[in-house]
Amino acid sequence: MQIKSIEELKKIREKSMKKVNLREHGEVSGDQVEVLVGMATCGIASGARETLNAIVDEISKEHIENVKVIQVGCIGHCHSEPIVQINVPGQKPILYGKVDDEKGREIVKKHIKNGEPLKESIIEDTFDRA
Ligand code: FES
16 A cells, blocks of 8 residues: 555554554444454364354354454464454453354354353453454
8 A cells, every 4th residue: 555645644543543442442343243263273273163163153043143253363372272252342352262163152142142151161351352
């Protein structure tokens, strides 16, 4: 991308600052729930692909529409892979560990659909959004 003027540069900066603010507050805006699935090598080796497929399948079976499933790299908890992070608008992100396909489906049904996080599977719920 070529920046042609100071004005253009300012606009880009403003846009980036908005994103930074969003990150500082650690909350998702809008009405979309984000499902981040860690797909680093450690995740894939632990079955993250099956988890991802199960989550996508369950979302479609349950006819849930306001969800975005995103494949991400390292989330930083190799020992607890597969890792899934759920970002619900207006709430702190929740990080789940050891999410196999069955647990992935449960997260969709309980947390995403009914708003009830699976407490026993949470590895972190006090951090800001990555
Ligand atoms: S490489 Fe495994 S979580 Fe980063």
